[in-house]
Amino acid sequence: MRLLRIGQPGGERPVVEVDGVHYDAGGVVEDFGLGFWAEGPAALAEAVASGALPRVDVEGQRVGAALPRGGALICIGMNYAAHAAESGSAPPERPIVFLKSPATLAGPDDEVTIPRGSTKTDWEVELGVVIGQEATNLGEDDDPLAHVAGYVLANDLSERTFQLEESGGQWSKGKCCRGFLPLGPYVATPDEVDATSLRLRSWVNGEPRQDSSTADLVFSVAELVRDLSQYMTLEPGDLVLTGTPEGVALSGRFPYLAPGDVVELEIDGLGRQRQTYRGA
Template sequence: MQFARLGPIGSETPAALVDGVWVDLSPVTADIDGSFLEASPVDVVTAAARAGRLTPIIDADALRIGAPIARPSAVICIGMNYAAHAAESGSAPPEVPIVFLKTPNTVVGPNDAVHIPRNSTKTDWEVELGVVIGKRASYLDSPADSIGHIAGFVTANDLSEREFQLEISGGQWSKGKSAPGFNPTGPWLVTPDEVDYRNLRLRSWVNGEPRQDSSTADLIFDVDTIIWQLSQYMTLEPGDLVLTGTPEGVALSGRFPYLTAGDVCEIEIEGLGHQRQEFLPSV
């Protein structure tokens, strides 16, 4: 099943795609949040649809698309999780997952405009598979347990300011990852039964020119391993977002210019949808 949040910023309507039609989930939940995601959302929506409780959203295709999840309690990210990207970053592939955080307020709609951060000269794009937690995960016994704690998957752009991240970071990355709008997410949350999350094509473009083209089959640490590993060090809560790393083809490689005002970045993951951001001057 696909879930979305449609409408103006701050007033999004929770929605699900049922028989090819976007329906309003307001009768069963206030939002696509942790409480909804841990309560067997597919079963809840299916039962409500059969009971005639859900009505179509008028002109759904014309509405703004918000992030498909409400603000999570945490956004946890995995760095350098594709060998070729580690190489273009000048690093050897990591032996254990590299973990950093983005602030939850970076999560915005997939097509919302993004301002270049003030004093930025190295704003970069990163297409990533996002994992949305559906059931609390703490000290999982093995990677095989991870899928039972996953509500679904999303397309995400882990936007980064490389100077902030690497040169004036103080030794950690989050400073370069947390500018306003630096986590476009969506358009949809897709449940695990509808995608082969182990082998999804990821692509990005800047001003129509190809940049990244890879597959989640090339992850160093796969989704199941990531969730299991994270659960050994922190508790993942329903609605939390985990970003799994980006493949090669970013500006940090030196092969492409960094983003500036007026640029348009597009990213796409097979089965999870397409994003488009216009970059605006700093404010």
């Protein structure tokens, strides 16, 4: 299944897509919030199979952030060796963790405002992991992927001056500007994609920037879920962003984003995003 949220900001309604057909999920769930992810996907799949859900036409309608506000937004840094190298660092020996704020969530095609005074706003295509079952202190015999409810395309936007020069050592300063997490267009359940080998790409004004695969992750999805569970409780509805590959402006090979720029991002099986950027 593919789960998406359709409608204007604050008025999104849940929709499920199966085999290219969209169904109104409102009769089963109010939204894809925290209370949905533990048992909701199974109930929704049953409703689709029974023919209980009406079809809907989503053509031309706004696609909202694939998740509503509520869960933790947990991010992993430097999780591709080539990106670490272009940033001037060695690959990390342990996962680097930082957080984003709820106000960063935005629709995949929403316009993005470059922060006031920013000269270093940067794009980052990433695989997002939606937690479906609580994960705490997972052991070697536990299956971390049993705690995953789905996967989603994300743009983990960064303001590099805030992140690296004014951070005080905390990357989150450069990650939490409003609208800095375009998410979606949909969450795909694990049966839809093989998260170990997904192609990730990004473009700016039609020119290629990033082109890599999740096979190149330093720490796999399973390793990340197990590691994070040692330090925090991952709850249903939480989102883990797994890091970005090489090809960002921080490398020095490309200019940072400016008003009028268009960023497009894509992950195989998880859809495509397109954002126009404007000044504050």
